[in-house]
Amino acid sequence: MKKSDYTILIADDDPDYLFQTVFNLERAGYKTMAVESQAEAEAVIAKFKPSLAIFDLMMESDDSGFILCYKIKRKYPEVPVILATAVSHETGLSFSIDSEQEKSWIRADRYLEKGIRAEQLDQEIMKLLKL
Amino acid sequence: MAVLKVLVIDDEPGIRSGVSRILNNFHVTYPFMDEDYTFEVTEAGTGEEGITILERDMPDIMLLDNKLPGIQGVDVLEYIRKRNYDIVVAMITSYASLDIAVRATRDGAIDFIPKPFTPQELKSSIENITKQQYLKRITHKMKQEGKKIRYQFLSVLSHELKAPLNALEGYLRMMQEKQAGDMIDDYATPIERSLQRIQGMRNLIMDLLDLTKIKLEVKDEKIQEVSLAEVASGAITTVRPYAIQMDVNVDLDVRSDVIIMADPGDIEIVFNNLISNAVKYNKIGGKAKITIDGSDSEAIIIFSDTGIGISKNDTEDLFAEFVRIKNEKTRNITGSGLGLSIVKKVVELYHGTIKVESTPDVGTTFTIRLPKKPINIT
Numbered sequence: 468m469k470k471s472d473y474t475i476l477i478a479d480d481d482p483d484y485l486f487q488t489v490f491n492l493e494r495a496g497y498k499t500m501a502v503e504s505q506a507e508a509e510a511v512i513a514k515f516k517p518s519l520a521i522f523d524l525m526m527e528s529d530d531s532g533f534i535l536c537y538k539i540k541r542k543y544p545e546v547p548v549i550l551a552t553a554v555s556h557e558t559g560l561s562f563s564i565d566s567e568q569e570k571s572w573i574r575a576d577r578y579l580e581k582g583i584r585a586e587q588l589d590q591e592i593m594k595l596l597k598l
Numbered sequence: 599m600a601v602l603k604v605l606v607i608d609d610e611p612g613i614r615s616g617v618s619r620i621l622n623n624f625h626v627t628y629p630f631m632d633e634d635y636t637f638e639v640t641e642a643g644t645g646e647e648g649i650t651i652l653e654r655d656m657p658d659i660m661l662l663d664n665k666l667p668g669i670q671g672v673d674v675l676e677y678i679r680k681r682n683y684d685i686v687v688a689m690i691t692s693y694a695s696l697d698i699a700v701r702a703t704r705d706g707a708i709d710f711i712p713k714p715f716t717p718q719e720l721k722s723s724i725e726n727i728t729k730q731q732y733l734k735r736i737t738h739k740m741k742q743e744g745k746k747i748r749y750q751f752l753s754v755l756s757h758e759l760k761a762p763l764n765a766l767e768g769y770l771r772m773m774q775e776k777q778a779g780d781m782i783d784d785y786a787t788p789i790e791r792s793l794q795r796i797q798g799m800r801n802l803i804m805d806l807l808d809l810t811k812i813k814l815e816v817k818d819e820k821i822q823e824v825s826l827a828e829v830a831s832g833a834i835t836t837v838r839p840y841a842i843q844m845d846v847n848v849d850l851d852v853r854s855d856v857i858i859m860a861d862p863g864d865i866e867i868v869f870n871n872l873i874s875n876a877v878k879y880n881k882i883g884g885k886a887k888i889t890i891d892g893s894d895s896e897a898i899i900i901f902s903d904t905g906i907g908i909s910k911n912d913t914e915d916l917f918a919e920f921v922r923i924k925n926e927k928t929r930n931i932t933g934s935g936l937g938l939s940i941v942k943k944v945v946e947l948y949h950g951t952i953k954v955e956s957t958p959d960v961g962t963t964f965t966i967r968l969p970k971k972p973i974n975i976t
Contacts, residue, residue, distance in 0.1 A: 480924055483765035483791050487772065494777060504924065525757075527924070582764050584771075 470496035473596060476517035477501050478508035478535060479551070480526040484581065488521065491585035497592070505531035509538060516543050519595060522575075524552035536575045547595035550575040602728060604639045605657040607648035607674065608690060609666055613713065614641040617661060620717045626728045635728050645669035649677060652685065659727055660687045661711070664698055672698060675705040684734075686727050690715070754920045758802060758934065762795040798932035805936035808867050809943075820861040826897055827855045829862065830888045833869035837877050846880045846903075848873065849887040856892035858970050864944045869899075871937040872964055876903035878931055879962070892970070896950075899966040907958035916954060917942040 475497050479485045482503065489499045500517060502508045505526045511517075512535075520539055524532035532550050539546055577591055592598075606617045621637040640655060642648035645666045652660070660678075664671035671689060678685055688709035689702050699710065708730065711723050769788035771777075778784045827850070834848050841848050858865070869888070876886035880903050889900040906927045908916065915921045920935040922928070945952045950968035 481761055481765065483768065483795065484761075486787070486791070487765070487768040490772065490777070582767065 468598075470598070471498060473518035474498040474500055475592070476508065476511060476515075476520040478503070478505065478521070478526065478531075479523035480504060481523070484523070488588075491588065492592075495585070495589045495592075505535055508535050512539050512542060517546060519547045519549070519592060521549045521551050523581075524550055532575075547577075548575045549577045549579055549591065549595070551579045551581055600633050600635050601638050602635050602659055602731070603655055603657040604637050604659045604661065604724075605642065605648060605652055605655065606639060606661040606690075607642045607645060607666070607671070608661070608663040609643050610663075611643070613663070613690070614643070616717075617641075617720065620720050621724065624721055624724065626725050628729060628732075635732075637724070643667075645671065645674045648674055652678070652683070656683070657685055658731055659724070660685050661690050662687055662707070663713075664689055664691045664702070672701050672705065675702055675707055679705045686731050688723060688727060751919060755806075758920060759799070762799045765795045766792050794932055798934070801932065802934035802936065805934045805940060808940050809936060811863065811867075820863070821859055822862065823857050824860045824862045824865050825855060825857055826865070826890045826899060827852045829865050829869050830873075830890060830899075833866065833873045834888070836870060837874050840874065841877045841886070844877055844880060844884075845882045846877045846884045846886055848877065849885065851887060851889045853889065853891040856890055856897040856970070858897050858948075858968055860948060860968075864947070868941050868944050868966065871941050872901040872966075875937060876901050876905065876962075878933070879903070879928070880905035884961075895970060897966075897968045897970060899968070900963060901966075902961060902963040904961040907960055907962055908954070908956040909958050913954055913956060917952070 475492055477485060477488050477492070477499060478501075479488070480503050485501050485503065489501050492499050500511060500515075502511055503526075505528070508520075508522065512520075520535070522532040522535045524530070526532070528534075532552065536548050536550060539548060576595055579588070579591065604617075604621055606614050608614050608617075618639040618641060621639050624637060626635045637659075640651055640657065642651050646668050648660075648662075651657075662671045662674060666674075671691070675687055678687065687707045688711055689699075689707045690711045690713055691698070692713040702710075709723055709727060711720060715723075769785075769792050772788055773785055778788070830850050830852070834850055837848065873886065873888060880886060884904040886901070886903045886905075889898075889902070891898045891900075908923060912923045916923075917938050919939040921939075922933055922935040942952055945966055945968065948968050950966060953965045954962065955965075956962040
């Protein structure tokens with residue numbers, strides 16, 4: 468399959484981050500679907516199965532990203548999910564999803580810091596989609 | 599009803615049972631305390647026994663004789679001080695030498711009850727100790743909460759400051775690598791958005807300055823007569839260019855020119871924030887209005903607009919720091935999320951109230967009531 472056969476769902480409440488991510492992913496060749504809130508993302512997931520999803524952690528609530536991870540994995544266990552946020556810098560919270568224990572509650576496949584370069588994001592996505 | 603544990607260490611059984619008898623029927627109450635305090639007394643005949651009991655029970659108050667068969671009272675005191683236990687200690691002693699008094703005080707004893715004492719002497723001493731213990735714990739608790747709130751504020755703040763930088767960085771990279779084309783016109787949106795984010799960041803910094811001003815600078819000498827009508831027309835002049843751009847008509851209705859006692863800077867912050875919100879969250883061709891009215895004792899200021907409104911759900915958190923209502927209608931409006939929290943702080947500083955009523959798509963009304971002469975500003 469080509470990259471253009473994959474649709475990536477992106478949820479982020481910062482319109483600029485959303486714009487840039489969509490721009491970068493489309494330039495890399497993917498199809499995209501962008502939403503600005505947890506509520507909109509849930510509505511999309513209800514009707515549509517994306518090839519991969521990128522969720523911001525803090526949207527309407529501080530744990531919107533976790534909730535979305537949980538919901539999408541329950542409906543489509545095979546869809547890879549990336550949690551993208553800048554939260555660890557500010558709060559000192561650090562997540563990684565290396566251990567099995569962490570995987571069991573953070574239902575994301577990758578945890579990425581915001582602000583990573585476009586090529587890096589593309590690399591991670593290709594790995595997750597096994598391209 | 600709260601119970602304070604008292605440990606009495608004395609080698610005279612008569613003293614121990616006397617203390618138990620007096621305190622078991624005693625309770626302390628103060629108007630500023632949430633609840634009454636009662637006492638539960640445990641007895642020890644030696645310092646060694648006392649230490650065993652205090653390690654087990656962790657008493658709140660200790661009545662300590664200095665002259666004991668084994669280790670002395672001051673040794674017990676030193677034991678407590680070294681471990682930083684939160685126990686208030688009063689020495690009960692028949693003849694306190696200056697030397698022992700100095701050492702005991704240095705090690706944290708806060709009171710001396712001379713033997714023999716009357717029930718009333720013991721009670722009044724315990725009453726003082728209870729009050730002191732209560733205040734110490736409350737202060738500690740408030741300090742902890744203050745730290746937590748400051749930490750939360752700073753972590754949200756750094757998020758709010760970093761988000762625009764991330765956005766700018768992304769757009770600049772896009773241009774540096776000519777990702778959207780070779781012509782400057784290919785980057786119209788990124789440039790426009792970058793400028794908006796810079797403006798947003800500038801507003802955030804201005805709001806932060808306002809916030810520190812309120813917290814630090816309320817000084818009595820700044821309190822003077824302030825004409826609300828004057829402040830209102832100043833605020834309207836400031837917002838006018840923006841209102842023209844938004845095609846919003848701004849009106850002032852002075853039903854009575856109320857004069858209040860306040861720091862004019864504080865009142866300007868309130869008016870500037872609310873009138874600029876009334877314009878910012880309005881519709882093209884909409885209206886915004888300030889009404890000033892007053893009674894004998896208070897000023898009433900009403901900011902109303904015909905704007906996008908706020909849903910009932912969203913009004914609940916409206917005055918919290920960094921709360922911004924995010925929806926389709928607000929997505930292109932920049933704001934720091936601090937404005938209304940600042941307004942509320944100022945209003946409360948002057949012992950006033952602020953209320954909001956709103957209907958989505960119809961408009962919003964903020965009503966502020968301020969006493970004309972604030973009783974006490976702290």
